[in-house]
Amino acid sequence: MSENILELKGLKKHFKTTAGGFFSREKAVVKAVDGVDLTIGHGETVGLVGESGCGKTTVGRTVMKIYEPTEGAMLFDGEDITHLSRKDMKPFRSQMQMIFQDPFASLNPRHTVGTIIESSFIIHGVEPEGGRKKAIQDLLDRVGLNPEHINRFPHEFSGGQRQRIGIARALALRPKLIVADEPVSALDVSIQAQVVNLLDDLQKELGLSYLFVAHDLSVVQHISDRVVVMYLGKVMETATTESLFNSPRHPYTKALLSAVPIPDPKIERMRERIILQGDLPSPMNPPAGCVFNTRCWKTQAKCFTDVPQTVEIAPGQTIACHFPEPAN
Amino acid sequence: MSSTDLAVEESVESTFVQRSPRQIAWMRLRRNRTGMYSAYVVIFFIAAAFLSPIIIKLWGLSSTDLYLDGLNDQAMPIGFGGGISWKHPFGLEPGAGRDVFSMLFTGSRISFTVALITSVASIGLGMLIGIAGGYYKGRIDALIGRFSDLLFAFPSFFMIIALSIPMVQRVEATGIATGNGARIIVLIIFFVFFGWPGFARLVRSQALSMRERDFVMAAQAQGASNWRIITKELLPNLWPTAIVFLSLSLPGYLSAEAVFSFLGVGIQPPASTFGLVLSDSVKYWQTDPAYLIIPSAMLVIIVLALNLLGDAIRDAIDPKAEK
Numbered sequence: 001m002s003e004n005i006l007e008l009k010g011l012k013k014h015f016k017t018t019a020g021g022f023f024s025r026e027k028a029v030v031k032a033v034d035g036v037d038l039t040i041g042h043g044e045t046v047g048l049v050g051e052s053g054c055g056k057t058t059v060g061r062t063v064m065k066i067y068e069p070t071e072g073a074m075l076f077d078g079e080d081i082t083h084l085s086r087k088d089m090k091p092f093r094s095q096m097q098m099i100f101q102d103p104f105a106s107l108n109p110r111h112t113v114g115t116i117i118e119s120s121f122i123i124h125g126v127e128p129e130g131g132r133k134k135a136i137q138d139l140l141d142r143v144g145l146n147p148e149h150i151n152r153f154p155h156e157f158s159g160g161q162r163q164r165i166g167i168a169r170a171l172a173l174r175p176k177l178i179v180a181d182e183p184v185s186a187l188d189v190s191i192q193a194q195v196v197n198l199l200d201d202l203q204k205e206l207g208l209s210y211l212f213v214a215h216d217l218s219v220v221q222h223i224s225d226r227v228v229v230m231y232l233g234k235v236m237e238t239a240t241t242e243s244l245f246n247s248p249r250h251p252y253t254k255a256l257l258s259a260v261p262i263p264d265p266k267i268e269r270m271r272e273r274i275i276l277q278g279d280l281p282s283p284m285n286p287p288a289g290c291v292f293n294t295r296c297w298k299t300q301a302k303c304f305t306d307v308p309q310t311v312e313i314a315p316g317q318t319i320a321c322h323f324p325e326p327a328n
Numbered sequence: 329m330s331s332t333d334l335a336v337e338e339s340v341e342s343t344f345v346q347r348s349p350r351q352i353a354w355m356r357l358r359r360n361r362t363g364m365y366s367a368y369v370v371i372f373f374i375a376a377a378f379l380s381p382i383i384i385k386l387w388g389l390s391s392t393d394l395y396l397d398g399l400n401d402q403a404m405p406i407g408f409g410g411g412i413s414w415k416h417p418f419g420l421e422p423g424a425g426r427d428v429f430s431m432l433f434t435g436s437r438i439s440f441t442v443a444l445i446t447s448v449a450s451i452g453l454g455m456l457i458g459i460a461g462g463y464y465k466g467r468i469d470a471l472i473g474r475f476s477d478l479l480f481a482f483p484s485f486f487m488i489i490a491l492s493i494p495m496v497q498r499v500e501a502t503g504i505a506t507g508n509g510a511r512i513i514v515l516i517i518f519f520v521f522f523g524w525p526g527f528a529r530l531v532r533s534q535a536l537s538m539r540e541r542d543f544v545m546a547a548q549a550q551g552a553s554n555w556r557i558i559t560k561e562l563l564p565n566l567w568p569t570a571i572v573f574l575s576l577s578l579p580g581y582l583s584a585e586a587v588f589s590f591l592g593v594g595i596q597p598p599a600s601t602f603g604l605v606l607s608d609s610v611k612y613w614q615t616d617p618a619y620l621i622i623p624s625a626m627l628v629i630i631v632l633a634l635n636l637l638g639d640a641i642r643d644a645i646d647p648k649a650e651k
Contacts, residue, residue, distance in 0.1 A: 064549045086553075093551035106542035110564035110647060114346045119560070123552050133346045151347050153647035169546070 002078025005177050005209045006040040006063065006096075011072035013055075013062045017284075030283050032058040034233035035072070037310065038211075040177065045203065045210040047224030047241070049217060049256070053280050055233040056213045057101075060179045063211065064098050065089055077176070094124050097170035101182040103162035107154040113140070113165055114150040120172035139168040143198060160191035167198065171206070179211045184219060192216075196223055217260050221245055226316075229253050232291040233283055235310065239317040247328040250319045252292050290322065298323050349564065349647070356644040363640025369633035373626075377440045380433035388415070391430040392598060399425045410618035418622045422612045426600075432623055435600035436630075442512060442601075443581040446519040447574055453520065454527030455570060459558055461528070462535025469532070476525030484522040492518070492593040508599045515594055519581060527573055531566055538562055568642045575638025579631040602627055 013033040033055045040046045048056045061067050063074060065081065074082045081092055100106035107116055117136045121128065128135035137147035143164040154162055163183060170178055180199065184192040196219060202208060214220050220227060220241075227244045229237045229252065237250040248254045255274040262268050276295045281287055287294050293303040300323065308320045314327065347355075357363055376383065384391060398411050398420045405411030410419030410428070418428035461469040492514055499510040538544065539562070547557050586603020588594035595601050602623060609620040 061545070066545055066548050086551075090551045093549070098546065098549040100542045100546060102542055106546050108543040108561055108564070110349060110645070112347070112349055112352070115349060119547070119552070120550050123550050123556065136346075151345075151352065153349075155648055166546075169550075 002075070003041065004039045004075070005042050005044075005077055006038070006211065007073075007075040008036055008038040008059075008063070009073040009075070011036045011038075011059065011062060011074060012070045013058050013067055014070045028284050031233050031286060032283055033062060034283075034286070036228075036230070036233075036235050038228055038235070038238070040209050040211060042176075043203070043207050043209055044225045045212055045223055047220035047227040048211060048213045048230060049215060049220050049227060050230035051215065051256075051280060053283070054230045055283070056215075056230050057181055058233075059230070060098070060181045060211060060213045064096065064179055090124070094120075094126075094173040095175050096177040096179065097173065097175040099163070099166050099170050099178060099180040099183045102186050103159050103166055104154075104186075106166050107162055109154055112151050112153055113145075116154070116165060117169050117172055120169060124173060126173065135172070136168075139171055140165075142171070142202075143168045144194075158191075159187050160194060163187060163191075163195055164198065167195075167202070171202065174206070175208070177209045177211065179213070181213045182215070183212075185214065185216060192219065199223065217245075217257065229256065232280060232286055234291055235320065236292065237317070237319045237321075239314075243314065243317050247314075249313050249317065249324045249327065250321050251296050251298055251323075251325060253319075254325055290320075292321075349645075352647075353641075353645040357640060360640045360644065362636055363644070366633040366636035366640065369629065370637055373436065373630050373633075374440060376433055377437040380430070380437055383433065384430040387429070389427045389430045391426065391434040391600065393427070394425045395420055395427060396425045404612075404615060410616045410622075412618065419616075419618055421608075422616050422619060428605075428619065428622060431600040431605060432602075432626060435602060435605060436626075438508070438512065438595055438599060439582050439585055439601045439603070442515055442519075442585045443578050446516050446523060446581045447577045449516070449520045450523030451527050451570055451574055451577070454524040455531055455566065457524065458528035458531025459535045459562060459566070462532040463539050463554070463558060463562065465536070465539075472528070472532070476528060479522055479525045482522070484518070488515075488518045488588065489591065489593050492588075508595050511595055515585060515588060519584065523577070523581075527570075527577075530569060530573070534566060534569065535562055538565055564645075567645055571638050571641050571645075575635050578634050582627065582631070 011033055012031070012035055015030040015032055017028050017030060036055075036059055038046065038048075038059070048059060050056050058067065062069050065084070069082055072082070073080060076092055076096065079092075081089065084092070111119075114133070114136055117139055118132055120126070121132050121135070133150070136150060140147045140149065145161060145164050145168070149157075154165065157165065183199070184195050187195060199210065200223060203210065210223070212220065212223055224241045226238065226240050228235055229244070229250065231252050237244065237248065237253045239249075244253065245257065248257055255276050258271075258274040262271070274297070278295050281291070281294050287304075289302075289304040289306055290296070290308050293299050296303065302322050306322070308322050310318050310320045312318045313324055395416070398405055398407075398416065399422075400406050403423050403425070405420040405422060405425075407413060410422070412419045416427050416429060418432060420426065421428055421431065457472055461472040492511070495514045495517075496510045499513050500506050504510070505513055544557055544561055547561050552560070582602060585594055585601060586606060589596075589601055589603035590607040595604060597604060605623045606620070606627075609616075609623060613620045
């Protein structure tokens with residue numbers, strides 16, 4: 001057993017797109033993920049945050065090998081799974097599962113809850129103790145659904161209940177790692193809390209590790225042990241939740257945190273907010289040097305020529321920036 | 329008191345049986361009265377068509393015998409409704425004097441064979457090719473797309489007319505079948521060859537949108553093979569389209585066979601398909617209307633029942649339909 005359940009080393013995922021028609025030879029490359037280092041320990045929750053289009057979902061899907069990684073290495077429990085074939089990957093599939101963002105799209109509308117959860121057993125040829133039906137009902141019970149609802153179709157459930165079905169499906173094979181791709185962002189706030197608490201409880205009971213992809217910082221702060229901040233396919237800052245939220249060192253992290261509203265009008269009026277100008281640059285044509293240089297307020301000549309190296313600026317806190325913010 | 333409590337518990341226990349979506353669909357279909365009656369009608373006509381030699385023999389008739397004593401000197405059938413009697417329930421054919429009842433049921437066997445094989449084959453082929461194009465995308469999809477464009481743009485109608493006689497001769501030369509048997513084979517080959525692209529396109533567009541849905545990704549994350557994703561995730565969502573298409577194309581091919589038989593490139597007399605009987609009966613619509621009305625009514629009932637059955641099956645497999 002390795003120290004970390006998951007290790008990503010310089011993971012890259014580039015998508016080739018053909019500009020033009022059938023006979024076109026012109027190729028463009030979207031660098032969705034461009035060199036991501038990340039580790040998840042046993043029983044740890046790592047939050048992956050960043051704005052829309054920064055590649056955080058792509059990281060999650062590449063870890064699940066839904067996308068074939070372009071470069072870099074992925075170690076699952078110490079074993080290299082980077083370029084495993086579909087067949088060789090199968091034993092690992094039962095140990096890592098995924099929860100999806102949109103519970104209305106992630107369940108096949110023509111399957112019953114029973115068949116949805118059962119499919120994991122069928123694919124991996126698992127015959128749980130006491131039979132599949134009992135295992136399915138135990139799972140439904142575990143995620144807080146009525147075990148009698150086994151014959152119902154997904155459309156008969158609310159969003160939060162559907163997300164619980166998705167969680168039950170992910171838990172069916174007792175995985176060690178769960179990649180949660182924005183599992184609560186499609187839900188109402190009250191339901192979000194329930195689902196986040198459910199994930200928390202399951203982690204305690206089953207010793208799960210989570211890669212928690214999200215853009216809602218308050219949810220990430222609540223659930224994560226460590227947080228990785230991404231921008232345009234690259235990691236900007238990695239830190240424990242506490243130090244990231246109390247003492248962000250990368251300008252982008254600081255800007256991201258300052259976008260979170262504070263529910264106290266007095267503080268809200270007094271504090272100085274950092275408002276980033278412009279949009280995320282196109283990942284087809286990222287800026288030279290530091291990728292954040294188009295929107296950063298601290299840029300100097302160096303930022304436009306040199307790519308900042310990832311350095312450990314404090315114990316357990318790494319950033320990729322030439323001019324880090326001072327520690328709080 | 330305790331006995332009623334027990335009964336409640338039992339009923340809860342009975343709902344605990346895990347049912348597959350297919351079983352649930354079957355239960356729903358059983359509850360749909362229109363659907364079940366249409367199913368009976370369809371089964372009746374198909375069974376009658378394929379059992380027609382026995383039925384006709386039991387009735388003491390033959391589809392090729394000429395009952396000339398039932399005709400007057402203008403060769404028109406004597407009696408009400410084109411000579412309807414206990415012996416000849418649908419009357420007699422004007423001119424030659426054959427029995428219409430045995431003509432229609434013997435003929436419907438050919439019509440159903442052509443229509444059923446053609447619809448099922450072209451939908452099956454279209455489903456396979458459409459899913460392949462939509463799921464695998466890229467070069468395969470482009471090739472399939474351009475080839476079906478070619479078939480769409482092809483003047484298929486004239487090609488069937490021009491090539492049917494040499495094709496029939498080729499089939500006869502192989503010795504598989506002769507005469508009308510060979511013509512049926514050629515007709516089916518032509519219909520399927522030009523029939524699949526329409527459905528393949530429909531399926532391709534649906535598969536293309538569905539493969540990007542999260543539930544397909546969920547299946548990939550679970551480790552499902554492409555085959556499993558296609559058969560277990562995509563196909564259940566494509567059945568409704570296939571069933572609607574089938575219930576529309578069955579009557580379509582019934583009438584297409586009639587058209588080509590009428591034009592002389594399909595089935596030839598003395599066989600008697602719906603198309604042949606109808607095209608013959610048009611000549612007598614004033615003097616012997618029953619000869620036109622009876623085969624038309626039979627065709628209408630069959631087509632209507634097929635469409636209603638198609639609707640019922642579609643509703644039964646739709647999880648969102650009313651229970």
